[in-house]
Amino acid sequence: MEQVKCLIIGSGPAGFTAAIYAARASLSPVLYEGIEPGGQLTTTTEIENFPGYPEGISGNAMMDDLRRQAKRFGTDVRTGIVASIDTTQRPFRVAIDGGDEILAESIIIATGASAKYLGLPSELRFRGMGVSACATCDGFFYRKQDVAVVGGGDTACEEATYLASLCRQVYLIVRKPFLRASKAMQERVFNTPNIKVLFEHNTAEVLGDDDGVTGVRVRKNDGEEYEIPISGFFLAIGHHPNTELVAGKLALDEQGYIVTVAGTSRTSCEGIFAAGDVCDPHYRQAIVAAGSGCIAALDAERFLAANK
Ligand code: NDP
Numbered sequence: 001m002e003q004v005k006c007l008i009i010g011s012g013p014a015g016f017t018a019a020i021y022a023a024r025a026s027l028s029p030v031l032y033e034g035i036e037p038g039g040q041l042t043t044t045t046e047i048e049n050f051p052g053y054p055e056g057i058s059g060n061a062m063m064d065d066l067r068r069q070a071k072r073f074g075t076d077v078r079t080g081i082v083a084s085i086d087t088t089q090r091p092f093r094v095a096i097d098g099g100d101e102i103l104a105e106s107i108i109i110a111t112g113a114s115a116k117y118l119g120l121p122s123e124l125r126f127r128g129m130g131v132s133a134c135a136t137c138d139g140f141f142y143r144k145q146d147v148a149v150v151g152g153g154d155t156a157c158e159e160a161t162y163l164a165s166l167c168r169q170v171y172l173i174v175r176k177p178f179l180r181a182s183k184a185m186q187e188r189v190f191n192t193p194n195i196k197v198l199f200e201h202n203t204a205e206v207l208g209d210d211d212g213v214t215g216v217r218v219r220k221n222d223g224e225e226y227e228i229p230i231s232g233f234f235l236a237i238g239h240h241p242n243t244e245l246v247a248g249k250l251a252l253d254e255q256g257y258i259v260t261v262a263g264t265s266r267t268s269c270e271g272i273f274a275a276g277d278v279c280d281p282h283y284r285q286a287i288v289a290a291g292s293g294c295i296a297a298l299d300a301e302r303f304l305a306a307n308k
Helices: 011-022 040-045 059-072 121-125 137-141 155-162 183-190 286-306
Strands: 002-009 029-034 076-078 080-087 094-097 101-108 113-115 146-150 167-175 197-198 201-209 212-220 225-229 232-234 240-241 272-274
Touching: 002 059, 011 029, 011 040, 011 059, 011 101, 011 121, 029 197, 029 212, 040 059, 040 113, 076 155, 094 121, 101 286, 113 272, 121 201, 137 146, 137 155, 146 225, 155 167, 155 183, 155 197, 155 232, 167 201, 167 212, 212 232, 212 286
Parallel strands: 002 029, 002 101, 029 076, 101 272, 146 167, 146 232, 167 197
Antiparallel strands: 080 094, 094 101, 113 240, 201 212, 212 225
C-alpha cells in the first residue's frame, strides 16, 4: 500500500500553504483537493486584502497561483475526496473515495468551513453577482450603495457595522424580535445611524437582472411583503466547519470546529494537525488560513523528525 509522510486534505489557502512548506521541507506531501478545489476563495470575486497584491486578484487566480507554487516544489496534488481516516493506528489508514487506500505518517486537515445560505433559488442565481457571504471580502464593491445583511448574531452585526462605514444604507434582516449578538455588538448596531434593523423579517426573494442584484423582497412575520432596493445582499447566518470526516475521531468544540492546542496546529490525535477555517471560528480570513497552514506544516515536520 502506498505510504506518504504528509497527507494534506483540502485545497484552500491553508492546504496549499501547508503544501508549499511541507514540500520545501522534503516531506513529499500529497494533497487531496476535495469537493471544492480552491476552497471558499473561488466563490468570491476580487480579493483586495491579501498582502502582496496591490491591484487585487481574483479568487480563482490566487488559488491557481497557490496550486502552481505548491506543485513547483513537488506537491502531489490529487483530485479526489478523502472518505475516512482510521485514527486508531499510525501510520493512519486513509480511504479515498473510489476505493484506494493509503497510509499517512502525518495528516494536515484543511477542509475549511462553508457559509450557510438560506436556500432560495434567487440567492443561488445571484451568488457572486451581488449575493455574498463575506462583507470583508466584497463590501468594498458596494461603496455608497444600499445593501442588506441577513442574520442577528455577532457576525451579522459586525458585518453590518463594517458595511455601514462604506455604504449609504444597511438593512439588517433579523427573523426574531431581538438580536442574538453580544450586548456590545448590539449597541454598535443601534448607535450606527445608517443601519436599519428590520426585526421579524425574512427574505422571500432576492431580486435582480442580468447585471446582478437590484433588491430584496422581504416578508414580515405577520405575512406582509414589500420590496427594498439594494445592490448587495450579504448572508451572515453562520458557517459550518467541514469536519464530518473527523467527527468522533478528533476533539471538536460545541460548534463542530476542530480544537487545537493553543498556539499550535496540534489536534487531540498525535500526528494529525489542523489549519485554516476548519479550526478557526473567529477570523476566517485567507491570510490567517495561509499562516496557519504554515504552522501546520512546521508542526508536522517536527513531529515526523521526532517519530522517525
Ligand atoms: P450565530 O449562529 O451566532 O448567529 C446566526 C444568526 O443567523 C442568528 O441570528 C440566527 O437567527 C440567524 N439565522 C440562522 N439561520 C437563519 C435563517 N435561515 N434565516 C434567517 N436568519 C437565520 O452565528 P455567527 O456567525 O453570528 O457567530 C458564530 C460564533 O462566532 C458565535 O459564537 C459568535 O459569538 C462568534 N463571533 C464573535 C465575534 C466577536 O466576538 N467579535 C464576531 C463574529 C462571530 P436566530 O437568532 O433566530 O437563531
